[in-house]
Amino acid sequence: MIAETGLAALWLAAGLAALQFLFMFVELRGSVALARPMRSIAVAQGLLTMIAFAMLLIVFARSDMSVKLVFENSSAVKPFVYKVAGAWGNHEGSMLMWVTILAAAGAFVALFSRRTSERTLVAALGAQAALALGFYAFLLIASNPFARLWPAPMDGQGLNPLLQDPGLAFHPPTLYLGYVGLSVAFSLAVGALLTGEVDSRLARAMRPWVLGAWILLTLGITAGSYWAYYELGWGGYWFWDPVENASLMPWLAATALLHSINVLAARGALKAWTMMLAVIAFSMSMVGTFLVRSGILTSVHAFAIDPQRGTFLLALLAIYVGAAFLLFAWRGATLKEGAPFELVSRESGLVVNNLLLSVVLGVVFVGTLYPLFVEAVSGEKLSVGAPYFNAVAGPLALVLAALVGIGPLLAWRRKGRPIVKQLQVPALLGIVALVITIIISPAMHILPRLGFMVGTYLLAASILPLLRRNPLRAPLATWGMVVAHFGIAVALLGMAANAAFTSERLAVARPGEILTVGPWQVQLQEVTPTAGKNWTAVEAELHASRGSGVVTLKPQSRYFTDPPTETSESAIRTFWNGQLYTVVGKPDPSGGWQLRLWWKPFVTLIWAGGALIALGGALAMLGRLWPILRRRESAADWRRQRYA
Amino acid sequence: MSRAIRFAPIILLLLVIVALVWRLATPADTDVHSTLRGKPTPAFALPAILPNKPPLTSADLATGQPRLLNIFASWCVPCVGEVKVLQQLKNRGVIIDGIAVRDRPDDLMDFLARNGDPYERIGSDRQSQVQIDLGSSGVPESFVIDGHGVIRYQHIGAIEPEDVSLILSKLEQAK
Numbered sequence: 001m002i003a004e005t006g007l008a009a010l011w012l013a014a015g016l017a018a019l020q021f022l023f024m025f026v027e028l029r030g031s032v033a034l035a036r037p038m039r040s041i042a043v044a045q046g047l048l049t050m051i052a053f054a055m056l057l058i059v060f061a062r063s064d065m066s067v068k069l070v071f072e073n074s075s076a077v078k079p080f081v082y083k084v085a086g087a088w089g090n091h092e093g094s095m096l097m098w099v100t101i102l103a104a105a106g107a108f109v110a111l112f113s114r115r116t117s118e119r120t121l122v123a124a125l126g127a128q129a130a131l132a133l134g135f136y137a138f139l140l141i142a143s144n145p146f147a148r149l150w151p152a153p154m155d156g157q158g159l160n161p162l163l164q165d166p167g168l169a170f171h172p173p174t175l176y177l178g179y180v181g182l183s184v185a186f187s188l189a190v191g192a193l194l195t196g197e198v199d200s201r202l203a204r205a206m207r208p209w210v211l212g213a214w215i216l217l218t219l220g221i222t223a224g225s226y227w228a229y230y231e232l233g234w235g236g237y238w239f240w241d242p243v244e245n246a247s248l249m250p251w252l253a254a255t256a257l258l259h260s261i262n263v264l265a266a267r268g269a270l271k272a273w274t275m276m277l278a279v280i281a282f283s284m285s286m287v288g289t290f291l292v293r294s295g296i297l298t299s300v301h302a303f304a305i306d307p308q309r310g311t312f313l314l315a316l317l318a319i320y321v322g323a324a325f326l327l328f329a330w331r332g333a334t335l336k337e338g339a340p341f342e343l344v345s346r347e348s349g350l351v352v353n354n355l356l357l358s359v360v361l362g363v364v365f366v367g368t369l370y371p372l373f374v375e376a377v378s379g380e381k382l383s384v385g386a387p388y389f390n391a392v393a394g395p396l397a398l399v400l401a402a403l404v405g406i407g408p409l410l411a412w413r414r415k416g417r418p419i420v421k422q423l424q425v426p427a428l429l430g431i432v433a434l435v436i437t438i439i440i441s442p443a444m445h446i447l448p449r450l451g452f453m454v455g456t457y458l459l460a461a462s463i464l465p466l467l468r469r470n471p472l473r474a475p476l477a478t479w480g481m482v483v484a485h486f487g488i489a490v491a492l493l494g495m496a497a498n499a500a501f502t503s504e505r506l507a508v509a510r511p512g513e514i515l516t517v518g519p520w521q522v523q524l525q526e527v528t529p530t531a532g533k534n535w536t537a538v539e540a541e542l543h544a545s546r547g548s549g550v551v552t553l554k555p556q557s558r559y560f561t562d563p564p565t566e567t568s569e570s571a572i573r574t575f576w577n578g579q580l581y582t583v584v585g586k587p588d589p590s591g592g593w594q595l596r597l598w599w600k601p602f603v604t605l606i607w608a609g610g611a612l613i614a615l616g617g618a619l620a621m622l623g624r625l626w627p628i629l630r631r632r633e634s635a636a637d638w639r640r641q642r643y644a
Numbered sequence: 645m646s647r648a649i650r651f652a653p654i655i656l657l658l659l660v661i662v663a664l665v666w667r668l669a670t671p672a673d674t675d676v677h678s679t680l681r682g683k684p685t686p687a688f689a690l691p692a693i694l695p696n697k698p699p700l701t702s703a704d705l706a707t708g709q710p711r712l713l714n715i716f717a718s719w720c721v722p723c724v725g726e727v728k729v730l731q732q733l734k735n736r737g738v739i740i741d742g743i744a745v746r747d748r749p750d751d752l753m754d755f756l757a758r759n760g761d762p763y764e765r766i767g768s769d770r771q772s773q774v775q776i777d778l779g780s781s782g783v784p785e786s787f788v789i790d791g792h793g794v795i796r797y798q799h800i801g802a803i804e805p806e807d808v809s810l811i812l813s814k815l816e817q818a819k
Contacts, residue, residue, distance in 0.1 A: 294668065310668050311668055314661065314665065314668065318657075322654065322657060325654040325657055328650065332650045369660065369663065372663050376667070
């Protein structure tokens with residue numbers, strides 16, 4: 001019954017979405033658009049999808065093996081958390097989660113958006129319904145999550161053990177919330193292009209959604225990167241894998257949008273460009289979903305390849321993005337650009353930021369799809385790997401990071417204070433860092449060396465906007481910007497340190513043997529068998545020391561029974577100045593064990609930087625929302641007093 | 645804004661969609677093909693692995709008659725099924741030479757006694773060196789080689805019963 005309730009709720013929601021979409025045309029044709037009926041439909045639609053998703057969670061929590069999806073992706077012996085998380089650890093469930101978040105976001109806009117005109121809101125809700133409609137059709141026609149099996153089997157086939165990890169419980173939902181937050185920006189842009197009301201009011205309505213989505217994408221990418229780092233056991237934090245790129249591209253577009261939207265909100269300029277970015281940001285999310293779900297690019301993220309689903313998703317992508325681009329081509333000419341600005345001004349700084357981010361986005365996009373194009377045209381097979389991305393995106397990112405220090409110091413419209421003087425100290429620190437790297441490591445590669453220089457400079461330069469006045473009096477939004485830019489510097493230093501100073505040791509060791517990696521002496525004590533709820537493993541006991549004190553690490557090589565899979569559970573120990581990363585592999589015929597050891601100085605700064613960037617976003621969000629909440633509060637007080 | 649700029653995104657989108665449709669329609673071929681197709685085999689001289697079987701050198705492959713060169717091993721499970729198909733090919737007049745990869749004489753003797761022996765010559769490739777030189781990435785794999793020692797066709801994976809006519813036609817073309 002539970003599964004059937006879910007399916008019925010999904011059908012009803014789809015019907016309401018169709019109604020909502022049709023309503024948009026009726027309303028926009030009239031002279032006065034009334035948003036009230038649209039608001040009610042959007043809220044009902046959101047509630048129904050949430051019911052459908054709740055039903056899916058229940059069948060997974062109860063391990064109801066008569067539901068095909070549960071049978072294929074769960075097993076009764078799994079820990080409870082992973083049973084529930086299994087609901088979105090598969091294609092159908094994750095698509096249902098996607099559409100649930102999409103419809104819930106639509107409901108949220110309908111309930112709380114007061115900033116745009118009624119007409120634009122109606123148009124935006126219509127666009128949001130059109131988006132949802134396609135994904136309902138996809139679920140109901142091509143990937144029904146509630147399909148039954150008869151007779152019901154006794155136990156399921158299990159979940160990919162790599163995904164039995166706390167990371168799974170949060171990583172996809174975070175990224176999806178981010179992707180779908182961008183859908184609201186997309187719908188608002190489409191709505192505003194339809195009604196022609198592209199103005200600073202629209203930018204203010206769009207900003208919290210872009211900011212929220214950007215925070216979640218930042219967290220999702222940072223968490224995903226750490227997950228790949230410790231779970232895959234390869235010791236890297238970013239592989240330029242197509243699926244990683246699929247999450248990076250919307251982030252780059254959202255970062256650009258986040259900056260250009262401020263120009264639109266504050267100055268009424270960059271109208272067409274901002275609308276284009278809003279469309280592109282969500283389009284990149286859809287491209288990402290398509291690349292991941294169709295399995296057309298070879299990737300470590302192995303999802304089942306299904307041409308029918310791929311075709312369906314591609315059709316949705318073509319319709320939505322094509323419609324938005326056509327609308328842009330048709331209505332873009334009517335957009336009047338706002339107030340002009342001088343060559344050296346906050347606006348032009350943000351334009352440069354946008355251009356650089358767009359170029360990086362283009363580089364990643366081309367690199368990800370290039371093998372496909374080459375094979376389509378010439379039949380030649382090739383792959384584009386880290387060397388290309390690092391060599392092309394790396395220098396661009398460094399230039400961008402250098403400019404991050406300058407942009408916030410510029411005034412709106414025209415150059416205000418003399419900025420060269422303010423940047424003297426940071427520039428000096430950067431040069432000192434460069435000289436130090438030349439002295440202590442003359443053979444260092446050029447990119448990490450420049451990374452140290454720019455990172456050190458930016459550490460100092462990023463906090464300058466706070467020093468201009470009393471830091472405690474500075475607006476929260478300024479604090480947010482400073483923390484995020486500081487986070488970029490921190491992450492940059494982490495990447496440079498990891499690239500320049502990592503030591504690696506791959507060896508076969510017998511119990512008692514001592515291996516050296518970086519400053520560490522690592523002794524293999526013994527290798528013992530051990531077992532968990534649905535796995536068995538061999539566990540190595542390693543004693544590591546550098547001078548004084550001994551730390552114990554216990555990496556495992558695990559064998560999961562259903563489905564039969566081997567994974568390596570790395571053991572990582574974090575110190576203030578780096579991480580010791582150990583992996584145990586297969587036994588050697590000579591009686592030893594394969595061990596892989598890394599000493600990675602300051603590698604944790606990469607994720608700390610990512611977290612700081614997201615924290616900065618959260619501070620900015622709080623800074624924007626706080627005055628609104630306060631105003632509501634005081635308005636309510638005022639009303640209470642009046643009627644008391 | 646000029647019309648060209650306004651329409652640029654949609655044109656780019658169309659290009660990307662066309663490429664993606666193409667990829668969906670023609671699924672990727674993930675096999676790694678040898679770059680030596682159409683070229684002579686690299687020179688090699690492999691020692692014999694069994695006392696009753698002559699060794700294999702690259703000169704043995706250029707004797708004027710097309711041949712099938714089979715890369716296999718006694719430890720390779722799909723090879724067990726393939727040997728029976730090779731036997732059928734041999735019965736139809738195909739000359740088959742083998743390269744045994746990382747194999748031991750006792751194991752190989754056992755393998756041939758159990759499953760049949762279609763091979764004219766067998767060379768022992770202890771370190772997979774010749775296999776790698778040929779551009780083969782796994783076992784079993786087979787090459788159709790013409791009378792001048794030139795590789796005409798590479799078959800990746802076991803030759804299944806339904807591949808027999810394909811192999812025969814490739815050998816016919818190599819004449």
